[in-house]
Amino acid sequence: MTARIPVSAARVEENRSHPRLRDLLAEYHLFNQAEKGTAVETVAELPAVYRGEAEDPAGAFAVDTVLLVTAPGDDTPSGCAVLKASRAGAAPEIKRLWIAPEARRKGLAQALMAEALRRAAASGAPAVRLTVWSWRQEPLALYRSLGFATVDSWDERPDLVCLEKPLGSEEPLGSEEPLDVIERLTPEAVRAHAPAGLAALLVDAVDSGASVGFLAPLEASRAAGWWSGAAEEAAAGVRDVWAAHAPDGSLAGVVTLVRTGADNGRHRGEIARLLVHRSARGRGLGRRLLATAEAHAAATGLRLLVLDTQTDSPAERLYRGAGWTAAGSIPDFAADPAGTLRPTTLYYKRLG
Known part of the structure; x- marks a missing residue:
């Protein structure tokens, strides 16, 4: 069985200019395109908005919070997530959560989510939201376990589930207590x-x-x-x-x-x-x-x-x-x- 990493043991950093980020976002978008039935072979073939994120994440996410997670003992991040800045009064949104396949089932996704939620709460946001494809069972189970609930859709693409989590009503998200x-x-x-x-x-x-x-x-x-x-x-x-x-x-x-x-x-x-x-x-x-x-x-x-x-x-x-x-x-x-x-x-x- 793969060893689990306590949330507090993984290193989470904010860095939209890290050289590894381009690879992680490229993996995310290429996988996502294939999963949707519109597979492409290279980053250059991605739709323009996704290609821009993979080629220039610092520019694409200039006003957003980009988080990278590194497992204990490793030198290179194995995953990423983006906490989008609140726009037009909407709740901030967590996007681009991705863990490299070889680093999964170690608790790294939980570490990224915990830090994203902590930062959203610290910003004073009353809630945080995200979307996930209905067929992605494991991510959906993770979000549900963290207290996200289905809400009315703000994105009408078929099979896209919209979730939201209220903030401020639970124990402080900045706690160093590791999660189960x-x-x-x-x-x-x-x-x-x-x-x-x-x-x-x-x-x-x-x-x-x-x-x-x-x-x-x-x-x-x-x-x-x-x-x-x-x-x-x-x-x-x-x-x-x-x-x-x-x-x-x-x-x-x-x-x-x-x-x-x-x-x-x-x-x-x-x-x-x-x-x-x-x-x-x-x-x-x-x-x-x-x-x-x-x-x-x-x-x-x-x-x-x-x-x-x-x-x-x-x-x-x-x-x-x-x-x-x-x-x-x-x-x-x-x-x-x-x-x-x-x-x-x-x-x-x-x-x-």
């Missing part, structure tokens, strides 16, 4: 984490009173067995699993998305096993995990999500705050870890 990195786990990774990290999350949830299908005390071996089964479901395409890696490398949280097998239910999925370790609670990780799963569900064609949770549990506040609707409660639906029967509330959320 959320990653979609392969079936092999689920199997590898099952005996330790994932089992520990499930045991911790049961020990702290969460109603997640088990009675206390839950043995680690049984918890690991459940995750081994989840790995098989992941391999079969039935269950997607995301884990949050804490800065020290441990697993701080997990969420899964289960797809319905019935022919008449292929439009919906279920959020299950949203777990955040007690040591990682209170910093918005549950919301980020939920947003990541929701974004992936929408990007892969699901139109409805459902879940159930113990009535009056802390999880209800999370779901209501994330825009989920309570459909009703069932008394004595499931036993809590102590064995007492408790009511459960069913929730749903429409996507798109």
